[in-house]
Amino acid sequence: MNKINSILSSHRIPILFGAVALSLMLLILVQINWLLTSKKLIEEQFDQQVSLALGSALDKYNDKYEKEISLDAFNTCIGNQECYFFNTEEFEIPVKEQENLAETISSQMSCYGINENFKLSMEEKEKYLVGEPVITNSCAVEPSLCITFPSRSNYVFDQLSYMILSSLLISFLLGLVSFIILKALVKQKRIAENNIDFFNNAAHELKTPLTNISLALGLYFRKNPNLKNEKYLSIIGRENGKLAKQIEKVLHLSKMENGDYVLEEEILDLKDIVSEAVNYMELIIEEHKAKINIDLPKKACLIKGDRFHLSKVCINIIENALKYSDDNPEVNISLSQDCQSYKLTFADNGIGISKLDQEHIFDKFQRVNTGDVRETKGFGIGLAYVKAALDLHKGIIKVNSEISKGTQFIISLPVNI
Numbered sequence: 001m002n003k004i005n006s007i008l009s010s011h012r013i014p015i016l017f018g019a020v021a022l023s024l025m026l027l028i029l030v031q032i033n034w035l036l037t038s039k040k041l042i043e044e045q046f047d048q049q050v051s052l053a054l055g056s057a058l059d060k061y062n063d064k065y066e067k068e069i070s071l072d073a074f075n076t077c078i079g080n081q082e083c084y085f086f087n088t089e090e091f092e093i094p095v096k097e098q099e100n101l102a103e104t105i106s107s108q109m110s111c112y113g114i115n116e117n118f119k120l121s122m123e124e125k126e127k128y129l130v131g132e133p134v135i136t137n138s139c140a141v142e143p144s145l146c147i148t149f150p151s152r153s154n155y156v157f158d159q160l161s162y163m164i165l166s167s168l169l170i171s172f173l174l175g176l177v178s179f180i181i182l183k184a185l186v187k188q189k190r191i192a193e194n195n196i197d198f199f200n201n202a203a204h205e206l207k208t209p210l211t212n213i214s215l216a217l218g219l220y221f222r223k224n225p226n227l228k229n230e231k232y233l234s235i236i237g238r239e240n241g242k243l244a245k246q247i248e249k250v251l252h253l254s255k256m257e258n259g260d261y262v263l264e265e266e267i268l269d270l271k272d273i274v275s276e277a278v279n280y281m282e283l284i285i286e287e288h289k290a291k292i293n294i295d296l297p298k299k300a301c302l303i304k305g306d307r308f309h310l311s312k313v314c315i316n317i318i319e320n321a322l323k324y325s326d327d328n329p330e331v332n333i334s335l336s337q338d339c340q341s342y343k344l345t346f347a348d349n350g351i352g353i354s355k356l357d358q359e360h361i362f363d364k365f366q367r368v369n370t371g372d373v374r375e376t377k378g379f380g381i382g383l384a385y386v387k388a389a390l391d392l393h394k395g396i397i398k399v400n401s402e403i404s405k406g407t408q409f410i411i412s413l414p415v416n417i
Contacts, residue, residue, distance in 0.1 A: 013186065020178045027174065031167040035160060042159045046114075046152065053112040054147070057105040065097055105147065203250045210244045246381075252309075253364070253385045263306040263392055267417065270301040270310075270335055270342055277314035278333070281322075288322045288329055295334040301342050304416050309389040314344075316382040317409050321348035324407075337415070344411040353401040361399065362387040 058069050149155075217237050221228050228234075278285075278292055285292060321331045325348060332347045353361060364384040390397050394414055401407035 017182060020182060024171065024175055024178065028171055031171065035163060035167065038163055039156055039160055042156050046155065049112045049114055050109070050147070050149075053108040053114055054105060056111070057101065057108040060104050060108075061097075061101050064100070200250070200254045203247045203254075207244070207247050207251070210240055210247065213240050214244065249381050249385050252312075253381055253388055264308070265304050265306060268303055268305055268307055268310065270303055270344065270413070271296045273307065273310050274314055274333060274335060274344070277311050277318060280311070280315060281318050284319070284322060288325070289327075290322055290325070290329040290331065292318075293330070293332045295332070297335060297337065301335060301337055302417050303342065303413055305393050305413070306389075309392070313386050313389050313411070314346075316386050317346045320382055321346060321350055321407070324348075325350035339415075341412045341414050344413070345408060346411075347406065347408040349406045352403040352405050353399065353407055354403055358399055358401060362397070 061067065062069060213236070217233065217240070220233075274294065274296065278294065318331060318333075322329050330349045332345075334345045334347075336343050336345075361383050364381055387397060390411065390413070394416075396412045398410045398412075399407065400410070
């Protein structure tokens with residue numbers, strides 16, 4: 001869902017439609033070029049077959065009449081119709097031999113697959129042996145043998161008709177599929193936006209009564225301090241606090257994704273951020289009987305960032321490590337620095353994350369599949385919040401994990417001081 005919203009953000013939709021239209025236009029241009037190239041190849045193949053037929057016919061004629069007329073004597077002339085010809089006056093071909101040569105050429109044309117209508121005409125004293133006279137601006141006025149193909153263009157078109165139809169069909173189908181996909185994506189984006197707006201509005205509406213409940217409990221405890229340890233009131237206060245934190249995460253994440261949040265940057269020491277997060281989680285760590293091992297460098301690791309969000313990043317990862325662990329959870333936290341970045345690593349001995357889940361754990365409302373999603377509390381926005389907060393700090397988070405072998409989160413933050 002997040003990927004769809006990223007791809008189809010309001011300013012990217014026209015670009016996406018333009019890219020699809022440009023791609024289809026380029027495809028059509030490529031197909032036109034392909035058709036023109038195919039047309040040229042078909043014409044060359046046709047001319048080659050004609051030349052082979054003429055050469056074979058001349059060989060037969062030469063053998064029969066002991067002549068030495070070669071195909072080199074033929075030339076090509078292009079006017080309204082394309083034709084092949086050679087001057088018969090040079091070879092002094094008698095009329096009977098001309099008739100025989102014409103029949104031989106006709107026979108060889110069929111043998112070489114030239115079934116298009118063609119005309120043989122031999123010009124001699126304005127008499128023509130076969131067919132109609134050739135246009136004078138097409139062939140020489142001298143006595144000559146002319147072979148013309150009035151339907152040559154139709155032959156080429158017939159050979160290309162399948163290619164033209166297939167190209168048109170492919171272009172139409174691609175255009176139709178692209179339109180359907182884009183329409184579906186835009187519809188999906190609209191649904192996602194409506195869901196997000198509803199969720200954000202619901203979070204805002206819930207924040208007010210939760211705040212009122214918290215204030216009411218505080219006032220009640222002030223008036224009745226002896227009831228502070230009362231079991232059911234403590235449960236109300238604790239659960240109210242948990243829900244308030246979850247809603248606060250939703251609102252912060254929404255602002256980050258919409259670009260409405262501005263970091264309150266200050267000079268921080270990452271060592272202090274880690275220590276503060278562990279101290280904040282102290283009661284929860286004791287509740288889970290967890291062991292936290294911290295390995296921090298001696299020198300300060302200064303960075304310019306937002307204290308609140310960097311602390312929340314650490315808290316969320318530690319909280320997840322405790323949440324997705326069996327008995328006796330252990331979390332190893334280490335901080336190191338190279339010339340360009342700080343590397344903050346959280347490694348636990350929890351249940352691990354499958355390769356399939358690793359692809360989606362930083363998406364909103366996604367939780368690791370543990371068989372029954374009701375076993376683990378939360379909205380599934382903790383790691384999405386972590387990713388959004390680190391993006392604002394130009395940081396990177398990676399995960400390495402195997403089922404039953406624990407999980408390792410590696411955060412890289414640029415040295416920006």
